[in-house]
Amino acid sequence: MLEYKRDGWKAAICLAPSLLLMCIFTFWPIINSFIMAFLNNYYFALNRSDIYNSLMDVDKSFAYFMGGRFTGIGIQNFITLFRDKDFLIALKNTAFIVFVSVPVTVIIALLIAVALNSIKGLRGFFQTVFFLPYVTNTIALGLVFNSLFHVDYGLINKLFNMVGTSWINSGATWGRAMFVLFLYSVWDGLAFKIIVFLSGLQNIDKQYYQAAQIDATPRWRVFTRITVPLLSPMILYITITSFMGAFKVYSSVIGIFGTGRYGPVGNYKLLITIVGYVYDQFDVSGMPFGVGSAGSMVLFGIILLITLIQMQASKRWVHY
Amino acid sequence: MERKKEEFFEPPDAGVRTQHHNVEVRLENLTKEFTDKTGKVTVAVNDFNVTIPSGKLIGLLGPSGCGKSTTLYLISGLLKPTAGRIYFGDEDVTNMPPEKRGIGLVFQNYALYPHMTVRQNILFPLVNMKVPKQEALALAQEMAELVHIGDLMERKPNQLSGGQQQRVAIARALVKRPRVLLLDEPLSNLDARLRLQTREEIRRIQRETGITTIFVTHDQEEAMSISDEIVVMNEGIKQQMDRPQAVYEEPVNMFVAKFLGNPPINIFEADLIGGRLVLKDGEVVADGFTEPDQEVFIGFRPEYLRVSKNGKITAKTDLIEHIGRDTMILCEIEGYDHLIRAIVPNDMELKVGQTIKLDCVKLFVFNAETGERYR
Structure with missing residues (x-):
């Protein structure tokens, strides 16, 4: 058993590429869409002014998440x-x-x-x-x-x-x-x-x-x-x-x-x-x-x- | 619920199928050939003639691949013979499908339905026969009691030991009151201790039900211990059928002599010269033969040998094994390169390397080519 345990890092290296891809294309989108579902009036538009706004936090009526803006958290989308x-x-x-x-x-x-x-x-x-x-x-x-x-x-x-x-x-x-x-x-x-x-x-x-x-x-x-x-x-x-x-x-x-x-x-x-x-x-x-x-x-x-x-x-x- | 044993084996319905009990099974010139993909024909059962008396327990014995299981499946109807007839009593069942023959078959691996409880397994044949539910339940319970699994009715097969599964399989085969019970290698999946116990159980169940039972085995001890008669088969051909002890003591040929007996029989080449049987070292062990001069095989069982001062066979002890009640000695005879086994009483004072004289109480003489027995 111990011999196998020592090989753990080898297994991790072998799995890493597919895990990385799964993180990018599967896990992150799942988490992301879960979050987005609960953001009211979420608007995704990645342009300069949005990035500027999100960094400077100028417009207080919006909150910002991942390059998009939203007005609050709730179940408005489901309604x-x-x-x-x-x-x-x-x-x-x-x-x-x-x-x-x-x-x-x-x-x-x-x-x-x-x-x-x-x-x-x-x-x-x-x-x-x-x-x-x-x-x-x-x-x-x-x-x-x-x-x-x-x-x-x-x-x-x-x-x-x-x-x-x-x-x-x-x-x-x-x-x-x-x-x-x-x-x-x-x-x-x-x-x-x-x-x-x-x-x-x-x-x-x-x-x-x-x-x-x-x-x-x-x-x-x-x-x-x-x-x-x-x-x-x-x-x-x-x-x-x-x-x-x-x-x-x-x-x-x-x-x-x-x-x-x-x-x-x-x-x-x-x-x-x-x-x-x-x-x-x-x-x-x-x-x-x-x-x-x-x-x-x-x-x-x-x-x-x-x-x-x-x-x-x-x-x-x-x-x- | 309480019924008498006599009533018990009355047919549950008035169908033709269950009217005859304890039928005699007769196989006439039964032949089964298998043709493989390349067109090669294998004769599994070759011109087999046997009459199995009604109400007896018969062991079909032979080495693996000798056609004994094929014979059993031919009797069951799951296989169709190439030639020959099968009779149950006076009824020709050769072309009758298995379900009409009224047989119970216990498979080697039992083939219990894994998703059903013991009760459902035993009930299964009765439901097909449309036995009323209450009667079926009572019958199943009685069968289970008969094979001593009455308290395991709600278990699934995988919660049972091999021996218990075996009993369920027997109960399932018996519950529809078949005319003939067939068992395919009934003990091969059990461990040594259970095997001993189960074979006595099979004997008991067969005695209590009185049903004509045929079982297949490659284990001579198994066949010898419980059968009323055994049928020895080799290469699809019936060798001998008789009471176990008779087959053991009077084998018709060298195959039967060699196949039965543990430790195995000693087989040696010898010469018939002028009606006298001469060993390779020149000793005369028997005379009075009428066959022409030739080389023959002689066989004697280990227990047929006695150590005696006037013995005709001179041997040198090579190995002495104490096997509980008896002692087994392995010894050399001059002129032969293989050893002979003898079983002698424990109280003999023997040393390795000692020269002893052996007497043979009984010996078999076989034709060297055909294996046919001369004496």
């Missing part, structure tokens, strides 16, 4: 945030993706993985097919969905003889647009989950299934009473990471609707998400950074809460 209709829409859209599309994706992925695991021939082929979306770029995949559901020449409309029905083009309803986003999220999320479940399934001892077979266990019961419990650590892992990922949903919306839009022409905030909302705050000139930071704090809080609930629930349902 602004929750009064903003766009943010409430973003919350609703994100919640739908998280609580509807993630569970559906996990269940479908599980069923496909079990099916894949039980076939013998062509398994490699199907594994490749289902893994393809994972190596495909999110935006490219979004473009595919975009053209699939195009109002005039989309394959779906042509196939089902519904040309003129707008899914993602001008005039689309929330339900239709969300349906496309939902399908897209499921398709995009399947690949990785299937691979993880497949590897999990292959680690389950075949003898459990033989024992079940000898006891004449019906297939469905084998799935619910043996496969799912034995796979539960994997299911928990996938569910937690997918929930986190889904809370941060952003690029898929952009992928479907195109640059800078969260909805069809004429209603470009139809499917805005929390991350999209936060991102927009930094884009709007003259808007304080504080609201964006507050938005990310809210997102952080929600993810933390949901994850804690999942961890608690897992104590009852997950068998290691």
Whole structure:
């Protein structure tokens, strides 16, 4: 043990570069945005007069922090945030993706993985097919969905003889647009989950299934009473990471609707998400950074809460 | 709750499956071939013919890779034979899926469902059979009592010792009242002390239930100690089937003679000359053979040797080991480069390097090529 202790400084040197980068690009921004969320009317404009003011402390009506000025500390940003209709829409859209599309994706992925695991021939082929979306770029995949559901020449409309029905083009309803986003999220999320479940399934001892077979266990019961419990650590892992990922949903919306839009022409905030909302705050000139930071704090809080609930629930349902 | 033992093994439902108990298991010309990816064919079980009498405990014994586990899995139905038939009583079960055969199988590593309690594990087969809940619970409890784990019902398998897990596995296999109980290397995962205890337990449970039981083992002591009869297998072929003591004392060939016995049997080359059995140092140890002159192998178990003044075999002691009740001596015989073992009573005054005369109470003579026994 002592020998290892003496090597502590070597480990520190090896870790230093990545730690330094993490400090710059991860830890400091987290701390910084946490602080900014609680600064009222924070205005970030690093120019000469601001630096001068901050050094000389001339204007007593402002306080200064990191090259920006603010009027006080409080929860004004959060009030602004929750009064903003766009943010409430973003919350609703994100919640739908998280609580509807993630569970559906996990269940479908599980069923496909079990099916894949039980076939013998062509398994490699199907594994490749289902893994393809994972190596495909999110935006490219979004473009595919975009053209699939195009109002005039989309394959779906042509196939089902519904040309003129707008899914993602001008005039689309929330339900239709969300349906496309939902399908897209499921398709995009399947690949990785299937691979993880497949590897999990292959680690389950075949003898459990033989024992079940000898006891004449019906297939469905084998799935619910043996496969799912034995796979539960994997299911928990996938569910937690997918929930986190889904809370941060952003690029898929952009992928479907195109640059800078969260909805069809004429209603470009139809499917805005929390991350999209936060991102927009930094884009709007003259808007304080504080609201964006507050938005990310809210997102952080929600993810933390949901994850804690999942961890608690897992104590009852997950068998290691 | 209180039931009589006789009632206990009545079938829980009137299904065909549980109507016959203690069936005889008959394997006819059973053959199993495995083909690997390169197309190479391995014959795991080769033209195997055995009739396992009903209600007996049978040990399937052989070295690893001899096809004994394959045979067990063929009986269970988890493997399909390449050729041959399997009968349970008069019923041909060769093409019957495992779940219809009415067997209980205890896996080598028990295969207890890790996420279920002992009770849930034992209940599992009953739920599949749609036994009413109260009856199922009572049955599970009774089974647990039978294998002496009645007080561990709420534990998970990982909170149990190897021996306890083994009992749960047996209870789970027995609770549905199978026609045949199959055990795959039931003791191999237990430590030495537990092994001794558990094998007696298996014997007891088998006696109490009276179920036809087949178990697979590579451990001769295990097979000898609890089986009614043992089947010795090698390279997929049945060598001998008989009561353990009979197999030990009258092996049909050199493989069986060598495989059984601890310390192992002494095997030597010798010559048959004019009906007389002659050792390499010229001593005649037996006569009256009718086989033509040839080189043969002779075998004698260590306990068959006696130190006596008129002994026919001259040997020089090389090593003397006191092994508790007895003494084991290793000695050299002129003309042979390997030592022979003899077990003699403790009160013998022997020194290393001493020349002694040994008498052989019983010896086996085997054909040098086929291993077939002449005498």
